[in-house]
Amino acid sequence: MSEGVQACLRGLFWLSTALLAWTQVGYGVVLALLARGRDPVQGRCVEPGAEPSVSLIVAAYREQDVIAEKVANALALDWPRERLEIIVAVDGSADDTAQGARAAGADVVLELPRGGKMRAQDAGVRAARGELLAFSDANAMWDAKALRLLAAAFEDPDVAYACGQARFVNDAGTNQEGLYWRYELWMRAHESALSSVTAGNGAIYAVRREDYIAFDPPMGHDLALPAELVKRGRRAVYAPDACATERMVPSIEGEWRRKRRMMSRVWRILQISRLADPRGYPLRYAAMIGSHRMLRYASPFLHILALLTSLALARRPGRRLHRAALAAQLAILAGAAAGDRVPLRPLLVARYYVLTTASIAAGLYDHRRHGTPEGWEPAQGTR
Numbered sequence: 001m002s003e004g005v006q007a008c009l010r011g012l013f014w015l016s017t018a019l020l021a022w023t024q025v026g027y028g029v030v031l032a033l034l035a036r037g038r039d040p041v042q043g044r045c046v047e048p049g050a051e052p053s054v055s056l057i058v059a060a061y062r063e064q065d066v067i068a069e070k071v072a073n074a075l076a077l078d079w080p081r082e083r084l085e086i087i088v089a090v091d092g093s094a095d096d097t098a099q100g101a102r103a104a105g106a107d108v109v110l111e112l113p114r115g116g117k118m119r120a121q122d123a124g125v126r127a128a129r130g131e132l133l134a135f136s137d138a139n140a141m142w143d144a145k146a147l148r149l150l151a152a153a154f155e156d157p158d159v160a161y162a163c164g165q166a167r168f169v170n171d172a173g174t175n176q177e178g179l180y181w182r183y184e185l186w187m188r189a190h191e192s193a194l195s196s197v198t199a200g201n202g203a204i205y206a207v208r209r210e211d212y213i214a215f216d217p218p219m220g221h222d223l224a225l226p227a228e229l230v231k232r233g234r235r236a237v238y239a240p241d242a243c244a245t246e247r248m249v250p251s252i253e254g255e256w257r258r259k260r261r262m263m264s265r266v267w268r269i270l271q272i273s274r275l276a277d278p279r280g281y282p283l284r285y286a287a288m289i290g291s292h293r294m295l296r297y298a299s300p301f302l303h304i305l306a307l308l309t310s311l312a313l314a315r316r317p318g319r320r321l322h323r324a325a326l327a328a329q330l331a332i333l334a335g336a337a338a339g340d341r342v343p344l345r346p347l348l349v350a351r352y353y354v355l356t357t358a359s360i361a362a363g364l365y366d367h368r369r370h371g372t373p374e375g376w377e378p379a380q381g382t383r
Contacts, residue, residue, distance in 0.1 A: 006316065013309035013322065016302040023295035028183070031190040031288075038193040044152040045145065052154070054147065054206070055085040055130030059120035063138035064096040071104035073141045078148055085130055089120040097138075116217045116373075125212055132206050135221065140166065140203035140244040149242035150206050160211035160234035161226055163200035164242030173250030174343060176352035185240065187292065192238035195285050196230050198292045199223050204244040216272070218265050218372045224273050227289065231280035252339070252348065256355040263363025266297065268372035300361040303329075 046052075056074050060067055067088065074086045085108065088101035092114025101109045110123050125133055132151060136142065146164055153162035165185060168178050191197050200222050207225070211234060215224055226236035249255045270276050276294060278286040295302075307329050313322040332350050339351030366372075 006313070009309045009312050012305055013313060013325075016305040016309065017325070019295055020299060020302050020306065023291055023299060027291040027295075028187050028190075031187055031194065035190040035193040044155070045148040046151045046155075051080055051083045051148075052131040052151065053083045053085070053129065054079065054132045054134050054151065055087055055124075055128035056134045056136065056147075057087045057089060057121060057124035057128065058136055058138055059089045059091060059117045059124065060097050060101070060138045061091040061093050061114075061117075061120075062095055062097065063093070064100050066139050067097050067100045068104040070136075070138045070141070071101055071106050074136075075105055076144060077142060077146065078144045084147075085128060087124045087127055089124040089127075091115060091117065091120040118215055118217045118219060118221075121221070122214045125209075125214070128209075131209060133209055133212055134204075134206040135202065136244065137203050137246065140246045142204060143243045143245075146204060146242045146244060150204065150239050153237050153239050154206070154208060156235070156237075158235045159237050160229045160232075161200065161207045161236035162205065162239050162242075163197065163226075163236075164204035164244060165238075165240045166201045166203035167243055167245050168248040169245055170248035170250060173248075174252045174339075174348050174351075175248055175250055175255050176252065176349050177248055177255055179349065180352070180356070185238075188238045189240055191288055191292070192236075195282065195288060196236040197226050197238050198285075198288050200226055200236065200238075203246050204242060218268050219273060220265060220269065223266060223293075224269055224275060227275050227281075228273070230282070230285055231274065252352050252355055255352070256359050259356050259359035260362045260366065263297075263360050264366040264370075264372050265363075267364050267367040270297070271367075297360055300357050303357060 058067075058070060058074075063070070071086060071088070074084070075081075077084065086106045087108040087110070088098070088106045089110045089112060090098045090101070091112055098109050098111050108124075108127050110120075110127060112120055112123055121135065132154060134147065134150065142164075150162055150164050153159050166181075168181055170178065188197050188199075202220075202222055205221070211229060211232075213225060213228055215221075229236050249258050274280070275289070278289070281289065306325070310322045310326040310329065313319050314326045316322075333354060335347045335350035336354035337351075339347035
């Protein structure tokens with residue numbers, strides 16, 4: 001191997017390793033330092049008597065087992081009943097979702113042809129009368145004070161979008177999503193305090209009526225809406241005290257399948273949206289999108305590059321550092337394989353990391369090979 005080839009391999013090794021270290025750890029550390037002393041949207045409530053009218057829209061597909069509980073949960077929110085409109089948009093579901101929503105007391109139940117979540121939400125918005133549009137999943141249960149805490153974010157006229165905190169419940173199983181999700185929410189809080197969030201979540205969020213954007217399927221609000229609103233000069237924030245509870249997929253393998261489906265949609269969003277285009281973003285927010293989103297989606301390919309270059313360099317004399325890097329990577333892969341048979345926490349964490357990282361590449365394969373469907377299916381084990 002010539003010296004020029006070795007130099008190229010070393011450069012690629014250090015580039016891939018540095019980018020992985022930045023997106024997984026370094027970015028969060030720098031965020032925390034930059035956001036010190038800044039006030040996140042935390043702990044503030046809309047005062048009684050000052051409540052805007054709110055339409056809570058639930059897009060539902062095959063949710064007959066949970067829809068009555070969801071409507072009851074919405075009716076129990078600490079919000080004047082005459083200022084709250086509950087809309088269930090049933091997306092072509094052939095079960096008893098619509099009947100269950102009506103019986104439970106939903107104000108509006110829309111029975112729609114199957115068109116996907118975005119089209120169901122759009123229909124709910126057209127039927128809504130509220131000043132604020134709130135959205136939730138059928139299996140996400142809000143704390144009683146959640147709407148007051150979420151709506152308080154809109155007291156800032158620059159805020160167009162606010163998401164709350166989704167807490168995952170998993171009494172048993174192997175999934176380590178909770179560990180990752182806590183880190184994700186920690187970064188989200190700092191992004192919000194510093195600028196705007198780079199993504200939201202479907203369990204609990206709201207947007208001003210005039211800022212709602214009807215995207216083409218298979219776009220999704222979680223990823224596309226905050227970034228597009230920032231390009232329009234608005235803010236998208238995180239209200240961590242506004243909480244909803246949702247059941248987690250119980251197994252790591254189930255999480256792999258869920259994230260694989262999700263990433264197929266993400267790759268389609270990247271293809272047809274302006275998310276990856278830095279034009280229109282403030283410079284700081286463009287750096288946040290690049291660090292938290294684009295590099296995260298590139299991580300499986302960066303891992304492969306780091307593995308192949310360390311493997312090639314470790315065979316040369318005196319390459320102790322590259323041998324150590326290779327050994328560390330092989331140890332993570334071995335731990336992930338062992339986690340399938342030995343349920344020890346470190347092995348399960350390794351398995352979770354490897355499979356969820358691989359799901360990004362698998363989602364790209366699915367998108368390129370099969371396209372991305374407009375509809376969606378409830379994740380198994382989340383009821």
